[in-house]
Amino acid sequence: MPADQAEQLHTDAATKRPGGRTARTAKAVLDATIAELGDVGYAALRIESVAERAGVNRATIYRRWGDKPSLVAAAFTARQVETSPPTDTGDLLEDLLSFLREVRRGFDSPWIAALIRETGPGTADNAGLREALDKIWPARFRLSREIFVRAVERGDLPAHADPDELVEAAAGPLYFRRLMLGRPLTDDFLRRTAALVIAGARHAGDERS
Amino acid sequence: MPADQAEQLHTDAATKRPGGRTARTAKAVLDATIAELGDVGYAALRIESVAERAGVNRATIYRRWGDKPSLVAAAFTARQVETSPPTDTGDLLEDLLSFLREVRRGFDSPWIAALIRETGPGTADNAGLREALDKIWPARFRLSREIFVRAVERGDLPAHADPDELVEAAAGPLYFRRLMLGRPLTDDFLRRTAALVIAGARHAGDERS
Known part of the structure; x- marks a missing residue:
């Protein structure tokens, strides 16, 4: 996704946040991913919609998780860790x-x-x-x-x-x-x-x- | 599907076949339905593609099976009957x-x-x-x-x-x-x-x- 990587250079300044907020952002994105998966399924899932739902910039997601399979895997893994x-x-x-x-x-x-x-x-x-x-x-x-x-x-x-x-x-x-x-x-x-x-x-x- | 029902009036003459062929046509359509399901899944399945695959007119399918859920149910039921x-x-x-x-x-x-x-x-x-x-x-x-x-x-x-x-x-x-x-x-x-x-x-x- 070279287009998104280019976009990300322009939005870095806007999405940079202090420590505690990074964790909260990550949680918001992963929660939004699970919610989107539940609503539309994997095939139809769009990073754009996850970003909107989480209230973050799309570039933030691409920078941290790379692509759709990695984002979804991260969302599942995060829930996995919470299993008692x-x-x-x-x-x-x-x-x-x-x-x-x-x-x-x-x-x-x-x-x-x-x-x-x-x-x-x-x-x-x-x-x-x-x-x-x-x-x-x-x-x-x-x-x-x-x-x-x-x-x-x-x-x-x-x-x-x-x-x-x-x-x-x-x-x-x-x-x-x-x-x-x-x-x-x-x-x-x-x-x-x-x-x-x-x-x-x-x-x-x-x-x- | 009133448009298809209208179309069907025009194609009746073309699709009418003697007895044995009706059963063979039905089998071809139901087999094509299963094959399409395997290829694209239910959500993306199009009657048009089933018709092409079976080599029959789309109107033949609408006339006999009505709509997509009924066609798919009929295809599954036909296989069901074959289970020993x-x-x-x-x-x-x-x-x-x-x-x-x-x-x-x-x-x-x-x-x-x-x-x-x-x-x-x-x-x-x-x-x-x-x-x-x-x-x-x-x-x-x-x-x-x-x-x-x-x-x-x-x-x-x-x-x-x-x-x-x-x-x-x-x-x-x-x-x-x-x-x-x-x-x-x-x-x-x-x-x-x-x-x-x-x-x-x-x-x-x-x-x-």
Whole structure:
């Protein structure tokens, strides 16, 4: 974007701000990016609209984030950092239910909705975004696997239980029901899913197959 | 679309065909619809392009299917009908593995890829398509639930096992891993998923919770 880089030289003076404001500007831009993603999706997202929404100069965005994939990746990553580790109640079922309720809440949060919308077959042709998403999903679920790691340590699950697969086994049905079937995620469904995964983790392997 | 309805009066003579050709024309149009969906997605799909691809007059499409949501719903429904019932080997694990392998194959077939692409948050604003998809997904999985119905009848699963939930528990992790994590679906992963779901279905409920 040489045109924008040229423009940026003219606007540097106007956008320079003292320390605290830089962080606030960054937050405003990343929040606006998530909001725009939710409204129009990645393909239609324009840096111009993000700039307007955040109340900053377009050149400020280009200077700091470079291009659209990098800006979107930065916005997702910033939200990622805000994700809290899973609850540790000492009880596997309660911990897992707490995780599944957080997954359920995620479907109603703009940034997760935007993330889901841009993940999958639709973005396969966008290498930059693809690469960013490839880092974000695993990071998001690395935190959650601790639920199962702790359960194995307590002797609550057999040692051969695979924490990553159990995260997928527990979260997968929620994504499937919500996104593919368009059905609501009731608390009863969450409980039954958690109970099935825990029973499966305890007994898979000790079965006639 | 009154303009098209007017046009259609002029082209009726040109598009009228004997019996067998009508079915072939319908197939050509529905195949072209799936192909276009795969190439450009629902939002950008144009009846004009479908008509060109199928080698038929645009008016033929409007006359028979009415509008874009109806055409797309018809295309999906036609493929739906072609879906075969699940294998009946008499063995739950083998039946379930066979189903999961079909799910895996689906990700590589254009019509399922198109269906997935149009399902989810992106199409929430398109009531006509939404309604069609709401019928197609449940129909697709109604066939698969028979695997678990038969297992309950054979006494291979407890009577309280819920066939619909077990379909979601088994298929969900595949969708999650493939679409959200972008990871490959190995045969080993399918086996472990099937074993976990079967063990869970046998033991959920007879557990300390």
